[in-house]
Amino acid sequence: WLVIEGRKVLNFCSNNYLGLANHPRMVAAAKQAIDKYGVGPGAVRIISGTNDLHIELEKRVAKFKQVEAALSFQSGFQANTASIPAMVGREDVIFSDKLNHASIIDGCRLSGGKIIPYEHCDMNSLEQVIRENLPNFRRAMIITDGVFSMDGDVAPLDQIYEIAHKYDVLIMVDDAHGEGVLGRGGRGIVDHFGLHGKVDLEIGTFSKAFGVVGGVVAGKATIIEWLRQRGRPFVFSSAVTPADAAATIEAITLLEESTELVDRLWENAAFFKKEMKTLGFDTGVSTTPITPIMLGEAPLAQQFSRELFDAGVFTFATGFPIVPLGKARLRVMISAAHQKEDLEKGLEAFASVGRKLGVIQ
Numbered sequence: 529w530l531v532i533e534g535r536k537v538l539n540f541c542s543n544n545y546l547g548l549a550n551h552p553r554m555v556a557a558a559k560q561a562i563d564k565y566g567v568g569p570g571a572v573r574i575i576s577g578t579n580d581l582h583i584e585l586e587k588r589v590a591k592f593k594q595v596e597a598a599l600s601f602q603s604g605f606q607a608n609t610a611s612i613p614a615m616v617g618r619e620d621v622i623f624s625d626k627l628n629h630a631s632i633i634d635g636c637r638l639s640g641g642k643i644i645p646y647e648h649c650d651m652n653s654l655e656q657v658i659r660e661n662l663p664n665f666r667r668a669m670i671i672t673d674g675v676f677s678m679d680g681d682v683a684p685l686d687q688i689y690e691i692a693h694k695y696d697v698l699i700m701v702d703d704a705h706g707e708g709v710l711g712r713g714g715r716g717i718v719d720h721f722g723l724h725g726k727v728d729l730e731i732g733t734f735s736k737a738f739g740v741v742g743g744v745v746a747g748k749a750t751i752i753e754w755l756r757q758r759g760r761p762f763v764f765s766s767a768v769t770p771a772d773a774a775a776t777i778e779a780i781t782l783l784e785e786s787t788e789l790v791d792r793l794w795e796n797a798a799f800f801k802k803e804m805k806t807l808g809f810d811t812g813v814s815t816t817p818i819t820p821i822m823l824g825e826a827p828l829a830q831q832f833s834r835e836l837f838d839a840g841v842f843t844f845a846t847g848f849p850i851v852p853l854g855k856a857r858l859r860v861m862i863s864a865a866h867q868k869e870d871l872e873k874g875l876e877a878f879a880s881v882g883r884k885l886g887v888i889q
């Protein structure tokens with residue numbers, strides 16, 4: 529729940545998937561870190577900005593995700609703009625899913641490499657662009673979101689791996705919406721597909737399910753060491769604060785202790801989606817807790833969102849150019865922090881506004 533201009537509204541558009549952003553143990557960990565280390569890192573990591581917590585965080589992420597090493601960044605956005613230019617140069621080519629996140633697109637542009645998009649999650653299209661273009665470049669990398677944030681569908685990483693392996697191309701996956709959500713106990717998309725050791729770079733963020741702020745790259749030790757030297761936002765921008773690092777470590781501890789929050793997230797999402805479908809709403813192609821409510825035209829999505837807000841439910845309406853023309857929608861983000869009564873309240877509001885606006889009968 530949020531208070532906006534004095535009104536209490538149900539938060540249906542936060543990335544706080546597991547409710548960790550306000551978890552008492554996370555808050556306590558952050559406070560302790562402030563007491564011990566102060567509020568700021570004081571420098572970039574490679575000068576004197578690194579403290580025990582940054583190092584512990586990287587070790588803990590590597591263990592959690594079963595990779596050789598991990599490097600933390602100030603955000604997921606920075607992790608992408610750091611890694612792609614470090615891995616790809618002017619002589620190289622990037623095969624990029626058409627619906628990739630803006631930070632991937634910016635990272636690709638900064639790299640100076642040739643960017644060749646392929647049709648969203650379409651393996652025939654991916655293989656075709658690789659076959660046509662690979663011989664003209666030194667090296668190649670496939671880059672994809674893990675979970676696509678507007679539709680909630682999951683990249684077919686197992687098939688992407690088969691193709692990458694066949695043509696000897698690197699793979700990078702941005703698991704921002706999969707971290708803490710997919711895989712055993714929230715270990716992410718690589719764990720979900722059992723592809724440990726087969727994906728060259730796994731990008732993650734601590735700002736979504738982990739409830740804090742920060743980014744990470746996980747993968748082979750050689751690659752991580754290279755990024756430590758060549759990832760410009762790592763080298764030239766100050767580290768996350770001690771409180772951020774400590775809270776993120778606590779998030780990993782909580783996830784390692786129990787799968788309860790991740791399980792509840794999926795139960796809540798399944799319940800909400802099932803009830804929305806029963807009401808007659810189109811929830812698109814999502815297979816994750818991201819739940820788009822497809823409405824067609826942008827003015828309808830905006831009006832729907834306003835009426836929901838009046839009914840005490842805060843959702844995110846989006847249209848072109850964030851999503852294709854005619855595919856305007858509301859995007860509902862389900863969380864483990866939602867109680868059953870909250871979901872029921874949300875469903876009631878959707879039902880009454882949906883009937884009023886003629887979206888459902």
Ligand SMILES: *Cc1c(COP(=O)(O)O)cnc(C)c1O
Binds near residue numbers: 604673
């Ligand atoms: C949210 C998101 C990011 C950015 O993460 P921040 O930590 O908020 O900077 C990057 N990539 C994808 C796919 C995202 O969904």
